[in-house]
Amino acid sequence: MLFMSRSETGRLLVRLAVLGFLLSGSAKGESIYIAQTSQGGDDGTSPANAHAAAWFNTAGNWGSTTGKIGPGDTVHLCGVFSFPATRNGLLVNGSGASGSPIFIKFEPGAILQSPVFINGNSQGDGAIATNANSWIVIDGGTTAQGLPNGIIQDTDNGTGLRHQQWSIGVGAGNCSNCEIKNLIIRNIYLRTSYNDTTDMDGDVGMAISGSNWRVDHCVFHDIRWALSHGYNAGDTNNTVDHNEFYNNDHDFTLASNTTGTASRDYVHDNYFHDYANWDSPNNMFHHDGIHSWNSAELSGASTWGSFTGLYIYNNRFDGDCGGNFNEHVFLEGGYNNTGRTPWTQNFSSPNAFIYGNLFRCTDNPPRTHTLFTITGPGVVFNNTLIGNDPAAGAGLFNLGGAGLGGVSGLPAAQSKGLDVRNNLLSGENTLIGGSASDTWTHLPDHDFYGYYTGSYNAFWGFGVDVSNFATWQSACNCDANSSADPGALSVVDANAMPVAGSWLVGHGQNMFDAGYTFPGMGVDMNGRARPASGAWDVGAYQYSANQVRSSKGNAATPPRLAFPNPITVALLFKYMQAKKELRVYDVAGHRVTKELLADEGIYLIQEHAGAALQRVTVIK
Numbered sequence: 001m002l003f004m005s006r007s008e009t010g011r012l013l014v015r016l017a018v019l020g021f022l023l024s025g026s027a028k029g030e031s032i033y034i035a036q037t038s039q040g041g042d043d044g045t046s047p048a049n050a051h052a053a054a055w056f057n058t059a060g061n062w063g064s065t066t067g068k069i070g071p072g073d074t075v076h077l078c079g080v081f082s083f084p085a086t087r088n089g090l091l092v093n094g095s096g097a098s099g100s101p102i103f104i105k106f107e108p109g110a111i112l113q114s115p116v117f118i119n120g121n122s123q124g125d126g127a128i129a130t131n132a133n134s135w136i137v138i139d140g141g142t143t144a145q146g147l148p149n150g151i152i153q154d155t156d157n158g159t160g161l162r163h164q165q166w167s168i169g170v171g172a173g174n175c176s177n178c179e180i181k182n183l184i185i186r187n188i189y190l191r192t193s194y195n196d197t198t199d200m201d202g203d204v205g206m207a208i209s210g211s212n213w214r215v216d217h218c219v220f221h222d223i224r225w226a227l228s229h230g231y232n233a234g235d236t237n238n239t240v241d242h243n244e245f246y247n248n249d250h251d252f253t254l255a256s257n258t259t260g261t262a263s264r265d266y267v268h269d270n271y272f273h274d275y276a277n278w279d280s281p282n283n284m285f286h287h288d289g290i291h292s293w294n295s296a297e298l299s300g301a302s303t304w305g306s307f308t309g310l311y312i313y314n315n316r317f318d319g320d321c322g323g324n325f326n327e328h329v330f331l332e333g334g335y336n337n338t339g340r341t342p343w344t345q346n347f348s349s350p351n352a353f354i355y356g357n358l359f360r361c362t363d364n365p366p367r368t369h370t371l372f373t374i375t376g377p378g379v380v381f382n383n384t385l386i387g388n389d390p391a392a393g394a395g396l397f398n399l400g401g402a403g404l405g406g407v408s409g410l411p412a413a414q415s416k417g418l419d420v421r422n423n424l425l426s427g428e429n430t431l432i433g434g435s436a437s438d439t440w441t442h443l444p445d446h447d448f449y450g451y452y453t454g455s456y457n458a459f460w461g462f463g464v465d466v467s468n469f470a471t472w473q474s475a476c477n478c479d480a481n482s483s484a485d486p487g488a489l490s491v492v493d494a495n496a497m498p499v500a501g502s503w504l505v506g507h508g509q510n511m512f513d514a515g516y517t518f519p520g521m522g523v524d525m526n527g528r529a530r531p532a533s534g535a536w537d538v539g540a541y542q543y544s545a546n547q548v549r550s551s552k553g554n555a556a557t558p559p560r561l562a563f564p565n566p567i568t569v570a571l572l573f574k575y576m577q578a579k580k581e582l583r584v585y586d587v588a589g590h591r592v593t594k595e596l597l598a599d600e601g602i603y604l605i606q607e608h609a610g611a612a613l614q615r616v617t618v619i620k
Contacts, residue, residue, distance in 0.1 A: 030066065030073045034090075036081045047078045047107070053090060062094035069093075071135070072100035077110045077150075085115035085156070085163060089127040096135030098177070104128070106140045106150030106183075115156035117188075119168035119202050127152040129171035134210065136175060140182035140218070148182040148219055158190030158222075159198075166202030169223075173230070176210035181217045188223040191277055197284050200224040205248075214239045221247045224278075224285070228253045233260020233305065244271045246319065249278040249285040254292040254307060254343070257299040264309040268520050272328065273319030276363070286326040289317050292343040293332040306345040311518060314356040314525040314540075317371070321361035325369055328359050333375030344376055350417040350441075352378035353518055355511075356525060358496050358540045359397075360386040368392035368428065374399045377415040377438075380423060381511055382521075382530075384496050384540040386489065387427030391454030395430040400438040417441045422508040424496075424539035426450035426489050434461035434476060443478035446509045448538050451489045458486070481507070498543040505543045508536035 035050035044051040044067070055061055056075065064070040083089050089112050096102040112127040119125050123132050130136050140150025152170065157163040169185040172178060185205040189198075203224035208215065209232055216239070220226035226248040229238065245251035251272050254265055267290060275287035290312060294305045310331070317328040331343045331352055344351045352374045359371040366388035374380070378399055385396050400415040416439040424447070425431040431449050434440070449469065452458035457465045459472030466472060469484035483503050485491075491502040498504045511521060512532060523529050528542040537543050 031076060032069060032073060033076045033078055035078045047076070050078055053081055053083075057091045057093070059093040069102060071095075071097040071102060074103040074105055076105050076107050077112075078107045079109065080111045080113065083112070083114040083117065083127075086118045086165065087114065088118060088125055088129065089114065090129070091124050092128070092130045092133050092136060095133040096137075096177075098135065101135040101137050101177070101179075103137045103139060108141065108143075108149060110141075110149070111151040111153065113151070113153045113155050116154050116163040116165050117167045117169065119166040119204060121202070123171060123173055126168040126171035128169075130173070130175045130178060131171075132174040134174070134176040134178060136172075136178045138170070138178075138180045138183070140184070142182055148184050148217060150183045152183060152185045153187050154189070155187070158187065159192040159196040161190065164189075164198045166200065166204075168202075168204045168207060170206040170208075172206065172208040172210075172213070174210045174232070175208055176212055178208075178210065178213045180206065180208070180213075180215050184219045184221075185223070185226075186219070186221050190222050194279055195281060197280055197282065200249075200285075204228055209235055211236045211238065214241070216241045216243065219244045220251070221245070222277075223248045224250065225253055226251045228255070229265060231256045231262040231305075231307065233258060233262060235262040237264050239266045239268075240270065241266070242269045244273075245289070246272075246274045247277050249275060249287050250291055251289045252291075253288075254290070254310065255294065256305050256307075257295045259296045259301050259303060259305045261306045261308060263307065264311075265307075266311045266313075266519060268311070268313045268315060269525060270315045272315060272317045274321075275325055276320040276322030279322045279324045283324045286324055287322055288326050288330045289328040291326075291330045291332075293341040294343060295341045297340065304340075304342055304345060307343055308346050308351045309353075310351060311353045312355075312357065313353070313518070313520045314523070316358045316525060318358065318360050318362050320363050321367070321369055322363070323367060325361065325367070327370050327372050329354065329372035329374070331374045331376070331378075333373075342375065347376045347414065348416050350377045350379045350419070352376070354378060354380045355382050355518065355521055356540055357383045358386075358525070359383060360496065361388060363388065368394040370394050370397065370428070372397045376400065377417040379417075379419045379441075379516070380421075381419070381516075382422045382508065382524075382536065382538070382540060384424045384492070385426065386424075386492075386496060387451075390427055390429055390452045390458070393429045395433065395460075396425055396428040398433075400435060414438050420444040420447065421514070422446045422511065422536060422538050424448045424450065424492070424504065426452070428452075429455045429457065430460045431455075431458045432460070432472075434478075436462050442514070443476060445479055445481050446507060446538060447479060447482045448491060448504060448507075449482065449484040450491065451485075451487065453486045453488075455486075481509075483507070492539070492541075496539070497541045498537060498539065500543075500545070502543065504538040506535045506537065508538040510534060510536050 032044040033047050033050040034056050036053050038052040040049040043049050062069045117127050140148050143149050154167050157167055167188050169188055188205055189200050189203045205220045205223040205226040207228045209230050226245050272289040278285040278287055296304045332341050361369050368389040371385050387396050400418050414437050418438055419441045455467050458467040462476040464475040473479050491504050493499050524542045530536050530542055
């Protein structure tokens with residue numbers, strides 16, 4: 001596992017090798033301009049003299065000599081590229097190098113589009129494909145408001161449209177040391193009907209594999225499989241951060257059908273929400289935010305592959321989850337005789353680290369849901385889990401249990417190293433469970449259990465199945481420093497943030513003192529620092545009296561603002577008076593002054609000193 005100092009974790013950074021080359025010098029450093037068709041003198045020296053897309057796709061135009069695309073060069077994509085249906089778009093034909101990646105940059109307004117891009121499971125498929133090359137940076141750029149600029153889209157693929165075909169936006173297989181950022185990938189299948197049961201199993205926003213890659217600051221929407229890490233043995237040290245996912249069936253998948261082990265994916269500071277548009281009459285699509293499995297044995301191998309070291313932290317999961325929702329995080333198991341697809345084979349120590357996340361579903365009317373499952377050992381702390389119906393029979397989350405076994409000839413393996421602390425758990429029939437046969441690094445403690453009126457088994461395991469908290473404490477010999485209130489949840493506001501006087505404040509264990517130094521654990525998802533010493537707050541959010549703060553940042557992390565979501569108009573108005581460098585925009589990108597800040601709606605907040613941006617909901 002990755003360990004960091006307290007000061008480093010406080011900066012909310014995972015230091016990856018892939019980031020180093022962004023600050024390095026380049027070998028050749030040419031700028032080459034590309035448009036759909038050749039322009040002017042066709043020498044690639046400016047937008048007015050751009051080469052054609054066909055020139056970019058020709059292997060002979062890639063190399064280390066002047067005038068060809070090679071390490072250190074920047075390719076500028078200009079204008080709208082419209083490709084024919086069921087074809088590919090742009091094909092990368094060479095790799096960059098350490099310190100000299102190849103940059104592919106979307107100029108303002110650049111779009112790659114087709115009625116439907118093809119996905120034939122080839123390395124070259126998609127609107128843009130890296131074609132098994134490495135050291136590539138695909139940068140959509142940002143608008144004046146700090147939003148993603150580059151767009152990749154299908155324009156005629158979906159329910160009732162001309163095409164209902166498998167498609168892919170970005171193909172980046174074996175793209176080690178690559179970064180893909182600031183893109184909007186959308187409408188790869190625009191599903192608008194509950195009765196649409198078209199098989200979209202090959203509909204993908206981005207497929208990526210390799211080591212030391214990063215996908216960040218992108219938006220994925222209206223796609224069956226939004227972002228897929230189809231890992232190979234040896235893949236390691238990859239990051240998915242600061243993205244938004246919505247109207248997708250599956251947002252991020254970590255899966256393989258090959259043997260061998262991959263490790264260390266970091267998924268943090270993303271927003272996963274709203275899956276309901278993929279509901280169907282026969283539950284053809286079971287929705288997950290993050291889903292991991294390995295199917296090597298089902299594909300004919302003698303055993304499975306495995307993943308170890310999945311860090312999921314400081315993410316927000318919510319929205320209308322839908323009637324066919326499975327879970328926000330689903331790490332599959334394999335203790336049965338058919339269809340075994342375990343995400344890991346290692347049950348002797350924790351493989352999953354889940355901390356600092358908000359999990360809930362805001363369905364209307366409310367539905368009952370299990371919010372996440374970790375098969376095998378995991379470390380779970382400082383999460384907020386809010387369910388909808390304590391009398392409906394669902395468990396809030398699943399952790400541990402036996403893995404493997406069945407007809408494989410492998411023994412059933414109990415989980416070792418479970419740890420559950422500092423969580424807010426509320427609103428479903430079973431809030432916590434456990435097996436005495438599993439091995440706990442630390443039994444549950446410093447947790448808050450809320451809103452379980454109507455449940456007969458809020459606390460399950462260790463020989464009991466009860467809703468009496470004291471009985472549970474005695475049976476498990478745990479939760480001595482926890483609290484329980486079966487009534488309506490009152491310790492947080494509508495945004496799941498602690499209210500003044502809440503029991504959550506100051507009743508958490510300091511997880512640095514517990515011996516953990518995981519990336520990002522020193523701050524909550526709003527950027528508020530958790531104490532380096534002394535008690536923490538319980539749940540995903542650290543309490544702040546005014547719920548607004550500014551952090552200085554540094555060279556690696558520009559100044560950023562952290563706002564509650566939503567924030568009151570009065571509080572934002574007051575902060576705008578105090579912070580002259582603050583800019584507020586409406587969703588159309590128009591600047592909003594203090595005098596115009598009155599209506600309920602969605603606003604974009606930006607500080608002059610940096611590009612840090614966060615969506616906030618303003619309420620009256």
